[in-house]
Amino acid sequence: YSSAVSYGSFVLLDTLFSASGLFTKMQKTLVSQDPHITTQTTAECIKAMVFQRLLKPDSKLAFLDWAPTTPLPYFTSLREEWDLQTLYRSLEVLEENWEQLEQELYQIALNVYQQTHKELFYDITSSYLEGHHCTIATYGYSRDKRKDKVQIVIGLVTTYDGFPIQCKIYPGNTKDETTVSTVIEELTHQYPIQEIVFVGDRGMLTANNVKAIQDKQQKYVMAIPRQWSKKYLHNTVIQEDHMEEMETHLYATTIDNESSTSDERLVLCLNTQKREDDQAYRNKCIETIQKELDALKERVHGSSLSSSMH
Numbered sequence: 001y002s003s004a005v006s007y008g009s010f011v012l013l014d015t016l017f018s019a020s021g022l023f024t025k026m027q028k029t030l031v032s033q034d035p036h037i038t039t040q041t042t043a044e045c046i047k048a049m050v051f052q053r054l055l056k057p058d059s060k061l062a063f064l065d066w067a068p069t070t071p072l073p074y075f076t077s078l079r080e081e082w083d084l085q086t087l088y089r090s091l092e093v094l095e096e097n098w099e100q101l102e103q104e105l106y107q108i109a110l111n112v113y114q115q116t117h118k119e120l121f122y123d124i125t126s127s128y129l130e131g132h133h134c135t136i137a138t139y140g141y142s143r144d145k146r147k148d149k150v151q152i153v154i155g156l157v158t159t160y161d162g163f164p165i166q167c168k169i170y171p172g173n174t175k176d177e178t179t180v181s182t183v184i185e186e187l188t189h190q191y192p193i194q195e196i197v198f199v200g201d202r203g204m205l206t207a208n209n210v211k212a213i214q215d216k217q218q219k220y221v222m223a224i225p226r227q228w229s230k231k232y233l234h235n236t237v238i239q240e241d242h243m244e245e246m247e248t249h250l251y252a253t254t255i256d257n258e259s260s261t262s263d264e265r266l267v268l269c270l271n272t273q274k275r276e277d278d279q280a281y282r283n284k285c286i287e288t289i290q291k292e293l294d295a296l297k298e299r300v301h302g303s304s305l306s307s308s309m310h
Contacts, residue, residue: 005069005070005071006070006071007071007074009055010051010055010070010071010072010074010075013050013051013054013055014075017047017050019112020108020112020113021108021112022104022105022108023043023044023046023047025104026039026042026043026046026101026104027039027040027043029097029100029104030042030043030093030094030097030100031096031097032093032096033093033096034089034092034093036089037086037089037090037093039093040077041078041086041090042089042090042093042094044076044077044078045078045086045087045090046090046091046094047075047076048063048067048072048076048078048082049063049087049090049091051070051072051075052066052067060084060087060088061084063082063087064082064084067082068082099190102165102166102167102190103190103191105163105164105165106165106166106191108163109159109163109165113161113163115159115160115161115163116159116160117159117165117191117193117196118193118195118196118197119159119160119196119197119199120157120158120159120165120187120196120197120198120199121157121158121159121160121162121199121200122155122156122157122158122180122183122198122199122200122204123155123156123176123200123201124153124154124155124156124170124174124176124179125143125153125154125156126140126141126142126143126144126151126152126153126154126172127144127151127152127154128142128144128146128149128150128151129149129150129151129152130149132150134150134152136152136169136170136171136172137150137151137152137171137172138150138151138171138172138173139151139172139173140153140171140172140173140174141173141175150172151172152169152170152171152172153169153170153171153172153173153174154167154168154169154170155167155168155169155170155179155183157183157187165191166183166186166187166190168182168183175203176201176203176204177203177204177205177206177208177209180198180200180204180206180209180212180213181208181209181212184196184198184212184213184216184218185212185216188216188218195218195219196216196218196219197218197219197220197221198213198218198219198220198221198222199220199221199222200220200221200222200223201222201223202222202223202224202225202226204222205222205223205224205225210222224266232255232266233255233268236255236256238253238268240270243268243270248273249271249272249273249274250269250270250271250272251269251270251271251272252267252268252269252270253267253268254266254267254268255267255268
C-alpha cells in the first residue's frame with residue numbers, strides 16, 4: 001500500500017477543467033517566444049501547478065517533491081521528470097500571453113457558466129514575500145499583518161458569482177483607491193462591455209473614483225465610510241418593520257439625502273444575523289473581562305488579607 005495515491009480530488013478538478021476547456025484552448029492560443037518550451041508543455045505545466053495550488057499550495061520547488069507522490073502523470077501528457085526550469089519557463093510564457101488568457105477566461109465565464117458582465121466586483125489584497133528579487137515588491141499596508149516584509153498588491157475583477165476575468169499585480173505600496181480608474185479603463189477597452197455596475201468596498205470610495213466611473217458613463221455600488229454614516233443618518237428615523245426583506249436576515253431601505261445628485265441613491269442595509277453575531281461577541285468579551293476582573297479582585301483581596309495578617 002505504500003504506492004497508493006489519492007485520485008478523487010484530481011478526478012473532480014480534471015472534470016471541471018475539461019468542462020471549461022481552458023487548458024485545451026491554452027494549447028491552441030498560447031504563443032511561446034522561448035525555443036526551449038512548447039505551448040503544449042506550457043499548458044500542461046500550468047495545469048499541473050494549478051492542481052498543486054488547489055490541493056497543496058506551496059512553492060514551485062516543493063512541487064518537485066509533491067508531484068511524484070500524486071497521479072499527475074495520468075492527468076497531464078507529461079511523463080518525464082518534472083524540471084524546475086521548465087516550470088519557470090511556462091510561467092514566463094503565461095505572463096507573455098496574459099491578456100489573451102484573460103480574454104479566454106472572460107469568454108468561459110459568459111459562454112460556459114452563463115455569467116453576466118454587467119455587475120463586476122473588484123477588490124485588492126496583498127501578499128508578502130520572503131525573497132529580495134521581486135522588482136515591484138516594497139513595503140506598504142499589509143493585510144497579512146506583516147509590516148516587516150516587502151509585498152505585492154493583487155487586484156482582482158470577478159463576476160457576481162466569483163468567476164475571475166481580470167487580475168493585475170501592482171507594487172506593494174499601491175493604495176486601493178488609486179487602481180480603480182485604471183481598471184475601469186482597461187475593462188471597457190479590453191472587453192465588449194456596454195454597461196458595468198462597479199461594486200467596491202469603503203476603501204474604493206473617493207471623489208476621483210466616482211468621477212472616473214461616471215466619466216465612463218458606468219454605474220457603481222460602494223459602501224460609504226463609517227464616519228460618514230452620522231451625517232447621512234442625522235435626524236433620520238429608522239423603522240425596521242418598514243424595511244424591505246431582500247433575502248434571509250438582510251433588509252434594505254432607501255434614505256432621502258438632499259446633498260445627493262439626481263442619479264445617486266443611498267441605501268441603508270440591515271443584516272440581522274450579523275447584529276446577533278456582534279451582540280454575542282460583545283457579550284462574550286464582557287464575560288471574559290468580568291472573569292479577569294473577578295480574578296484580579298481575588299488576587300488583590302488575597303494580597304491585602306495576607307498583609308494584614310503579618
